[in-house]
Amino acid sequence: MAVDFRPYSSLASLIVLLLEYILTCPSEYRYVWKTPRSNVKFIYLFSRYFGLISQCTDFLLLMTAKSRVPVEASICKAWFVSLFLCCSILLRALDTVIMLRVYALYNQSRTIAFVLIFISFLHLGYSGVISAQSYAHDFDGFCNMKGRHHEGAYMGAMVSAMHIFVWALAFSKRHIAFGQAPVVRMVVREGGWMFALIIAIMGITVPFSYVNNAVRGHIIFVWPSSLFSIAACRLIISMQKLKVENIGSGMASEFELTTDITVSIINVDGDLTMERNTCIK
Numbered sequence: 001m002a003v004d005f006r007p008y009s010s011l012a013s014l015i016v017l018l019l020e021y022i023l024t025c026p027s028e029y030r031y032v033w034k035t036p037r038s039n040v041k042f043i044y045l046f047s048r049y050f051g052l053i054s055q056c057t058d059f060l061l062l063m064t065a066k067s068r069v070p071v072e073a074s075i076c077k078a079w080f081v082s083l084f085l086c087c088s089i090l091l092r093a094l095d096t097v098i099m100l101r102v103y104a105l106y107n108q109s110r111t112i113a114f115v116l117i118f119i120s121f122l123h124l125g126y127s128g129v130i131s132a133q134s135y136a137h138d139f140d141g142f143c144n145m146k147g148r149h150h151e152g153a154y155m156g157a158m159v160s161a162m163h164i165f166v167w168a169l170a171f172s173k174r175h176i177a178f179g180q181a182p183v184v185r186m187v188v189r190e191g192g193w194m195f196a197l198i199i200a201i202m203g204i205t206v207p208f209s210y211v212n213n214a215v216r217g218h219i220i221f222v223w224p225s226s227l228f229s230i231a232a233c234r235l236i237i238s239m240q241k242l243k244v245e246n247i248g249s250g251m252a253s254e255f256e257l258t259t260d261i262t263v264s265i266i267n268v269d270g271d272l273t274m275e276r277n278t279c280i281k
Contacts, residue, residue: 006218031240051229070141083221088127090228105173145215156202167195
């Protein structure tokens with residue numbers, strides 16, 4: 001008799017997300033809840049609580065409506081598409097944070113904005129295509145999509161290429177203020193970590209979707225959703241933390257991602273050597 005691993009995978013992913021929430025609660029209260037309303041604050045709260053709600057809902061459904069195997073094909077299709085959409089939305093939230101950082105480094109360049117928006121819509125458009133195609137495929141009693149499907153490989157390649165491009169944009173700006181601005185170092189370093197995370201996720205989930213001719217939504221969507229939620233929140237907290245620490249220490253370097261983005265460096269003699277200001281409303 002086959003073992004249904006869906007509830008265990010969903011529960012483990014939810015536990016990781018809850019532990020992360022508990023660990024970052026003090027920072028969330030200080031660096032997010034106590035700040036004024038802003039676009040990035042909304043992105044943080046959405047990434048955090050949409051991730052938690054979607055994972056809790058998935059686990060509860062697995063323990064109730066979808067606990068009896070075999071599950072009806074219509075239910076499996078709706079569940080699979082919902083997992084994919086949740087994962088895509090959380091990835092889009094993470095991408096937005098990363099792209100806002102790059103946008104700031106390029107001093108609100110219209111060209112950069114157009115390019116970033118264009119590749120974002122490419123991702124959104126193809127996500128919609130995959131969602132529609134999922135209803136045409138067959139599912140087994142455990143809600144695994146039968147057969148080998150190359151849409152996931154195409155999506156993985158697209159997402160990987162997009163993040164290679166975005167990180168290359170950030171990396172090319174590593175010499176701003178001679179590379180000594182704390183915010184520049186942080187954006188490039190954390191951008192590199194996000195790039196590595198995305199490549200690792202794609203490198204694991206895409207090949208896994210070909211194992212035993214079955215696409216397992218509880219692996220390729222549930223776990224990445226938790227990681228995308230955690231990554232987006234961590235990026236925003238680290239940026240807000242740097243801003244507060246710089247203000248408290250009286251340093252001239254500042255990078256505020258909420259409304260005004262400022263990168264400035266003053267040399268040891270007190271002369272202004274570089275200043276860059278960007279506003280995101």
